[in-house]
Amino acid sequence: MARRPPSAPLAAKWQNLAEGRCAERGERLTPARLAVYAEMLAHDRPLSAYELIGLLEERQKRKIAPLTVYRHLDFLMRVGLVHRLQSTHTYMPCDHPDHTHESQFLLCSSCGQVDEVESTGLETLLAEIASERGFRPDNTVVEVTGVCGTCATSEQT
Amino acid sequence: MARRPPSAPLAAKWQNLAEGRCAERGERLTPARLAVYAEMLAHDRPLSAYELIGLLEERQKRKIAPLTVYRHLDFLMRVGLVHRLQSTHTYMPCDHPDHTHESQFLLCSSCGQVDEVESTGLETLLAEIASERGFRPDNTVVEVTGVCGTCATSEQT
DNA sequence: GCCGAGAAGGTTATAACGTAACGTTTTAGC
DNA sequence: GCTAAAACGTTACGTTATAACCTTCTCGGC
Numbered sequence: 001m002a003r004r005p006p007s008a009p010l011a012a013k014w015q016n017l018a019e020g021r022c023a024e025r026g027e028r029l030t031p032a033r034l035a036v037y038a039e040m041l042a043h044d045r046p047l048s049a050y051e052l053i054g055l056l057e058e059r060q061k062r063k064i065a066p067l068t069v070y071r072h073l074d075f076l077m078r079v080g081l082v083h084r085l086q087s088t089h090t091y092m093p094c095d096h097p098d099h100t101h102e103s104q105f106l107l108c109s110s111c112g113q114v115d116e117v118e119s120t121g122l123e124t125l126l127a128e129i130a131s132e133r134g135f136r137p138d139n140t141v142v143e144v145t146g147v148c149g150t151c152a153t154s155e156q157t
Numbered sequence: 158m159a160r161r162p163p164s165a166p167l168a169a170k171w172q173n174l175a176e177g178r179c180a181e182r183g184e185r186l187t188p189a190r191l192a193v194y195a196e197m198l199a200h201d202r203p204l205s206a207y208e209l210i211g212l213l214e215e216r217q218k219r220k221i222a223p224l225t226v227y228r229h230l231d232f233l234m235r236v237g238l239v240h241r242l243q244s245t246h247t248y249m250p251c252d253h254p255d256h257t258h259e260s261q262f263l264l265c266s267s268c269g270q271v272d273e274v275e276s277t278g279l280e281t282l283l284a285e286i287a288s289e290r291g292f293r294p295d296n297t298v299v300e301v302t303g304v305c306g307t308c309a310t311s312e313q314t
Numbered sequence: 315g316c317c318g319a320g321a322a323g324g325t326t327a328t329a330a331c332g333t334a335a336c337g338t339t340t341t342a343g344c
Numbered sequence: 345g346c347t348a349a350a351a352c353g354t355t356a357c358g359t360t361a362t363a364a365c366c367t368t369c370t371c372g373g374c
Binding site: 028030048049050066067070089 | 330331332333334340341342
């Protein structure tokens with residue numbers, strides 16, 4: 001019997017979401033995969049792959065190879081539970097979990113928070129730009145770095 | 158007297174552009190910086206920093222440290238002559254050199270060509286999305302990966 | 315000319331991010 | 345139980361980027 005690795009607490013909401021997503025696609029949600037997802041949800045900011053490794057090693061009291069975590073991250077992205085932020089080489093759980101979609105991100109360089117936005121207008125416009133040029137889009141990255149409303153307000157010294 | 162390092166051939170057009178950009182900002186366009194820029198212009202696709210190092214080492218017959226090239230790239234980006242592509246960790250000269258602007262990129266995963274697009278509509282929309290949320294944008298990354306028109310056409314087997 | 319301040323460049327080392335190759339374990343279906 | 349395929353683990357390595365520190369060059373004032 002496989003011993004389930006210690007995992008960060010995971011609200012039923014997320015657990016159910018993860019199970020649903022995997023079931024839809026005939027993918028297997030293993031304890032190791034769930035542990036990575038739970039660890040990401042336990043923090044309120046994007047984490048780098050190596051930060052995740054450190055956190056998981058500490059929680060599970062054992063060595064974890066980078067490849068292991070990268071595979072779990074690839075899986076979680078494949079089923080749409082996790083996004084990769086290209087600008088910062090970090091990963092975060094999807095905030096709009098109700099359906100598959102393209103996302104855009106607002107990254108605050110002051111507090112590190114990331115706002116996941118879903119603008120159909122933007123998606124449409126991007127699709128037009130591509131199709132005008134005969135370009136067939138596959139994957140779209142939209143990441144705006146700047147200062148979020150909260151930080152901008154508290155900046156007024 | 159400093160010996161000018163061997164540099165890729167550089168059309169007067171680009172040389173003038175580079176000189177103009179630097180003059181505008183009171184920045185110094187040194188031979189080493191120009192050599193990196195010329196090397197990028199000598200290839201018709203984005204190059205990684207380490208590809209660039211290899212090319213420059215071959216041309217100049219000497220060892221070049223990564224940091225050197227990264228500094229030159231930072232400089233060239235600062236003055237607006239070069240863009241970084243986050244999706245592929247590569248760098249390319251700016252195609253729309255007439256003025257400073259935000260750019261969007263269409264990256265063909267088949268042939269490697271990158272189309273630099275400048276859509277004011279998209280910029281406006283992104284600005285709206287940000288301002289609705291009180292977000293003050295600083296830097297925007299828009300990169301669409303897919304298959305370009307040329308490759309899509311020749312794909313029809 | 316020469317001298318000082320600051321920018322630019324060089325050197326060495328290392329941190330951070332990501333993958334290849336290969337073997338073992340687990341799981342689902344029979 | 346048996347088998348095939350997926351998942352997992354281990355070792356090693358490749359790629360991308362930066363830290364710390366020192367030397368060289370350039371520009372302006374004298």
